[in-house]
Amino acid sequence: MKIFSEKKQFDIFSQIFLTAIFFIVSGVVFFKYSIDISPLIFALLLLLYTFYFKKVDVVIYPHDLCLLAALAVFVSIFTAITLRLPGYAIPAIGFTILITLLFDSLEFSFLFSLFFFSLGASIEGGNLSVGTSLFAGALSAALLSFRVRKRFEVIKAGVAAGFIQFLVAFVIEKVKTEQGFVSGFRPDLNLLIICLLNGIAASVVLVILPIFEYIFRVVTNPSLLELSDLNHPLLRRLILEAPGTYQHSLVVANLSESAAESIGANALLARVGSYYHDIGKMIKPNYFVENIIGFKDIHKDLKPSMSKLIITNHVKDGVDLAKKYRINPRIIDFISEHHGKTLVYFFYQRAKELEPQVQHEEEYRYGGPKPQSKETAIVSLADTIEALSRTVDEPTPSRIEEIVREVVRKRFMEGELDESNLTLKDLEKITQKFTHVLNALFHTRINYPKDEPR
Numbered sequence: 001m002k003i004f005s006e007k008k009q010f011d012i013f014s015q016i017f018l019t020a021i022f023f024i025v026s027g028v029v030f031f032k033y034s035i036d037i038s039p040l041i042f043a044l045l046l047l048l049y050t051f052y053f054k055k056v057d058v059v060i061y062p063h064d065l066c067l068l069a070a071l072a073v074f075v076s077i078f079t080a081i082t083l084r085l086p087g088y089a090i091p092a093i094g095f096t097i098l099i100t101l102l103f104d105s106l107e108f109s110f111l112f113s114l115f116f117f118s119l120g121a122s123i124e125g126g127n128l129s130v131g132t133s134l135f136a137g138a139l140s141a142a143l144l145s146f147r148v149r150k151r152f153e154v155i156k157a158g159v160a161a162g163f164i165q166f167l168v169a170f171v172i173e174k175v176k177t178e179q180g181f182v183s184g185f186r187p188d189l190n191l192l193i194i195c196l197l198n199g200i201a202a203s204v205v206l207v208i209l210p211i212f213e214y215i216f217r218v219v220t221n222p223s224l225l226e227l228s229d230l231n232h233p234l235l236r237r238l239i240l241e242a243p244g245t246y247q248h249s250l251v252v253a254n255l256s257e258s259a260a261e262s263i264g265a266n267a268l269l270a271r272v273g274s275y276y277h278d279i280g281k282m283i284k285p286n287y288f289v290e291n292i293i294g295f296k297d298i299h300k301d302l303k304p305s306m307s308k309l310i311i312t313n314h315v316k317d318g319v320d321l322a323k324k325y326r327i328n329p330r331i332i333d334f335i336s337e338h339h340g341k342t343l344v345y346f347f348y349q350r351a352k353e354l355e356p357q358v359q360h361e362e363e364y365r366y367g368g369p370k371p372q373s374k375e376t377a378i379v380s381l382a383d384t385i386e387a388l389s390r391t392v393d394e395p396t397p398s399r400i401e402e403i404v405r406e407v408v409r410k411r412f413m414e415g416e417l418d419e420s421n422l423t424l425k426d427l428e429k430i431t432q433k434f435t436h437v438l439n440a441l442f443h444t445r446i447n448y449p450k451d452e453p454r
């Protein structure tokens with residue numbers, strides 16, 4: 001989850017500092033309550049894995065590290081509280097759902113599920129059925145809540161995971177009892193109630209999620225869904241004040257969502273980011289080609305430098321508007337990054353024609369930053385491709401593919417995608433997806449019969 005537009009790699013000292021905080025806090029908790037130290041060893045492996053070996057995509061920024069450190073402290077306090085509970089009642093499901101929604105990484109959630117296996121097993125003095133059932137509940141909660149698009153699905157995931165936790169515990173306890181390994185066997189009904197309550201209690205995540213989002217400036221799918229509602233006041237304004245831009249944003253959203261899905265990036269984030277990327281245009285809508293009605297060129301009487309200023313200002317205006325409407329910072333990234341440092345080519349050419357002796361290139365560029373995530377890079381490509389595709393007279397499949405390839409190649413060569421984490425393999429998949437979606441769009445447009453005059 002990249003929060004900052006400006007790239008800030010964390011340094012070795014912050015890693016050590018935050019790791020130390022984690023171990024001091026969790027160490028105090030574990031030793032104070034004389035708990036088996038296996039969760040602590042596991043936590044060490046988790047941190048080593050995350051920070052040093054795997055360098056998980058989600059943990060690049062200091063901000064993310066703070067989130068991780070806060071979660072580590074939270075885990076420790078949480079462990080202290082759960083020590084008073086029976087092992088089966090440790091709220092592993094709710095916690096894993098929270099991790100899944102916040103970090104948007106199944107790999108990370110899997111590691112936390114292993115943590116609950118270790119914690120559950122050691123709390124009950126090496127009882128593997130507690131550990132295994134907590135692991136099963138946590139993992140299924142992660143799988144069921146990963147990228148859910150409705151709040152209700154979070155509740156469903158919690159209940160289903162509670163039931164899975166019960167089934168696993170029940171089967172293991174049954175097998176053990178029948179083989180005579182365990183003398184006493186807990187009543188099944190109690191176990192079922194504990195597991196289901198554990199699952200239902202996971203709904204609390206929905207209440208605390210906005211607090212995490214607000215404090216740590218992250219955005220999760222349930223919140224993205226609220227932003228994707230076309231009745232959002234900002235989108236309603238866009239429809240009324242810049243209808244052409246609104247239409248353009250819808251096509252960009254379709255292109256970006258499909259492309260993001262094809263490379264395993266966050267498709268919903270790409271869709272919602274597309275809706276908002278050009279909201280700044282509603283300040284001066286008539287200066288943008290998609291909103292110009294008829295053939296009146298409003299820029300004709302303006303100096304190219306003035307036109308360039310109006311055009312590039314839609315980025316700044318968009319950021320200001322989004323802040324005013326308290327839009328999540330992750331969405332604001334789409335507004336500020338979608339043009340990167342590209343050239344306002346049309347007016348640059350005009351300026352060159354008027355003053356060929358002057359070097360204009362730097363002056364006619366957007367202010368950046370370049371796209372910092374896969375999703376913003378996809379939207380930036382889709383944005384240009386959508387605008388170009390509208391200028392094609394005969395959009396044959398080969399012509400469309402040519403345009404898409406050319407835009408992607410040029411952006412790559414200019415270094416615009418350098419900070420986005422996109423690989424060459426991703427770019428090929430994105431190219432194919434864009435081509436496919438655009439072909440489908442043009443196919444639909446061409447084949448619809450014209451309205452008969454009535």
Ligand SMILES: [Fe+2]
Pocket residue numbers: 277278314338339
């Ligand atoms: Fe734009």
Ligand SMILES: [Fe+2]
Pocket residue numbers: 248252277278383
């Ligand atoms: Fe755009």
